[in-house]
Amino acid sequence: xxxxxxxxxxxxxxxxxxxxxxxxxxxxxxxxxxxxxxxxxxxxxxxxxxxxxxxxxxxxxxxxxxxxxxxxxxxxxxxxxxxxxxxxxxxxxxxxxxxxxxxxxxxxxxxxxxxxxxxxxxxxxxxxxxxxxxxxxxxxxxxxxxxxxxxxxxxxxxxxxxxxxxxxxxxxxxxxxxxxxxxxxxxxxxxxxxxx
Amino acid sequence: xxxxxxxxxxxxxxxxxxxxxxxxxxxxxxxxxxxxxxxxxxxxxxxxxxxxxxxxxxxxxxxxxxxxxxxxxxxxxxxxxxxxxxxxxxxxxxxxxxxxxxxxxxxxxxxxxxxxxxxxxxxxxxxxxxxxxxxxxxxxxxxxxxxxxxxxxxxxxxxxxxxxxxxxxxxxxxxxxxxxxxxxxxxxxxxxxxxxxxxxxxxxxxxxxxxxxxxxxxxxxxxxxxxxxxxxxxxxxxxxxxxxxxxxxxxxxxxxxxxxxxxx
Numbered sequence: 001x002x003x004x005x006x007x008x009x010x011x012x013x014x015x016x017x018x019x020x021x022x023x024x025x026x027x028x029x030x031x032x033x034x035x036x037x038x039x040x041x042x043x044x045x046x047x048x049x050x051x052x053x054x055x056x057x058x059x060x061x062x063x064x065x066x067x068x069x070x071x072x073x074x075x076x077x078x079x080x081x082x083x084x085x086x087x088x089x090x091x092x093x094x095x096x097x098x099x100x101x102x103x104x105x106x107x108x109x110x111x112x113x114x115x116x117x118x119x120x121x122x123x124x125x126x127x128x129x130x131x132x133x134x135x136x137x138x139x140x141x142x143x144x145x146x147x148x149x150x151x152x153x154x155x156x157x158x159x160x161x162x163x164x165x166x167x168x169x170x171x172x173x174x175x176x177x178x179x180x181x182x183x184x185x186x187x188x189x190x191x192x193x194x195x196x
Numbered sequence: 197x198x199x200x201x202x203x204x205x206x207x208x209x210x211x212x213x214x215x216x217x218x219x220x221x222x223x224x225x226x227x228x229x230x231x232x233x234x235x236x237x238x239x240x241x242x243x244x245x246x247x248x249x250x251x252x253x254x255x256x257x258x259x260x261x262x263x264x265x266x267x268x269x270x271x272x273x274x275x276x277x278x279x280x281x282x283x284x285x286x287x288x289x290x291x292x293x294x295x296x297x298x299x300x301x302x303x304x305x306x307x308x309x310x311x312x313x314x315x316x317x318x319x320x321x322x323x324x325x326x327x328x329x330x331x332x333x334x335x336x337x338x339x340x341x342x343x344x345x346x347x348x349x350x351x352x353x354x355x356x357x358x359x360x361x362x363x364x365x366x367x368x369x370x371x372x373x374x375x376x377x378x379x380x381x382x383x384x385x386x387x388x389x390x391x392x393x394x395x396x397x398x399x400x401x402x403x404x405x406x407x408x409x410x411x412x413x414x415x416x417x418x419x420x421x422x423x424x425x426x427x428x429x430x431x432x433x434x435x436x437x438x439x440x441x442x443x444x445x446x447x448x449x450x451x452x453x454x455x456x457x458x459x460x
Binding site: 006007008010011012013014015016017018019021022025026029032033039041044048074075076077079083084173176177180181184185188189192193 | 228264267268271275312315316319320351354355356358359360362363365366367370374385389392393396397399400401403404405407408410411412414415418419423425
């Protein structure tokens with residue numbers, strides 16, 4: 001049956017939001033605990049949304065994830081650094097929105113030039129994940145470098161290198177995960193979703 | 197699966213339950229904001245008494261709130277310890293390398309602990325006494341002014357309601373897929389990092405495919421019931437602003453004034 005594209009689009013986005021919420025609250029699903037680290041898989045959902053539905057929807061799903069991260073940093077933080085850094089909406093929301101935008105734009109251009117869908121998806125996913133890590137790192141450095149007051153008034157000067165180290169050790173496996181998993185999921189879904 | 201924050205709603209008919217969800221949402225955020233003004237033991241004990249009063253008024257047993265703190269207790273202790281060991285100032289009690297325990301660090305650590313507890317209690321109170329769909333309605337109502345700048349308020353609110361509606365469904369589905377893959381020999385949460393990363397793939401692909409199919413069914417169901425966008429849609433649950441809601445705002449204003457008076 002033919003349905004109105006707008007209604008279909010809305011319900012798809014709603015289910016992506018639901019997946020992000022579920023990933024946030026089901027253990028072993030949204031976060032893989034590896035020793036003291038916990039590697040997220042939620043960026044995969046954002047990247048898949050960007051690859052399948054386009055940059056606007058990718059940015060939207062990313063924004064929802066960012067908003068949940070922001071709220072959780074206050075009420076139920078996922079890691080010890082969350083209450084220190086993610087209580088700043090610039091650090092928690094902006095990088096996540098950019099995952100969606102960067103992934104979709106990179107995919108669009110690489111696919112246009114090289115006509116190789118798999119390659120385009122892998123590069124776009126890796127870059128999308130990288131944008132998140134680099135931006136979170138960069139923003140933490142920029143905002144807290146000069147001993148600026150943060151939410152919990154923790155002394156940042158000595159902590160900064162540790163926090164940066166944590167973000168980098170999380171970022172590398174997350175990038176590999178995105179590059180491998182996101183294209184595998186997005187490829188069949190691109191066939192499933194109808195083109196506007 | 198009942199341990200998550202959303203959907204932990206406990207039905208009841210207390211003063212807090214009957215408050216307008218818009219008032220509860222705004223006041224909870226406001227409370228988190230003013231907690232950061234407190235900076236001495238008088239102001240913290242005042243806020244703690246106020247929070248306990250709110251919990252009493254909700255007629256929900258305190259054990260639910262303590263359960264909300266339990267999964268976070270290590271994280272709170274870690275943050276407090278971090279604060280104690282790394283901040284300096286005041287009288288020095290203990291010193292070893294870069295670690296030091298000072299008067300300033302200890303008091304700050306205690307304040308951070310109080311802040312955590314207060315925020316967790318207040319947000320737990322919000323989610324325990326307000327159904328998720330009520331919260332979605334409240335968000336829609338609060339976002340309405342944004343329609344002036346062409347922000348798609350109805351669409352966002354409807355998507356939020358659909359998403360909240362499908363969270364339990366998707367959780368059941370995730371559990372089903374996990375069990376199905378376990379039966380095929382996948383080990384979740386064990387093994388090396390690569391093994392764990394591999395185990396995510398057979399979990400995510402079925403979930404995404406079934407979500408896309410669900411979205412298609414949902415769109416057909418909505419259209420066959422005549423859904424045509426948000427304009428002119430009437431509501432089944434209508435939010436009503438009552439005197440008690442205004443009183444709640446007045447109460448919070450009094451608390452704010454007291455806080456400003458008590459803090460340093």
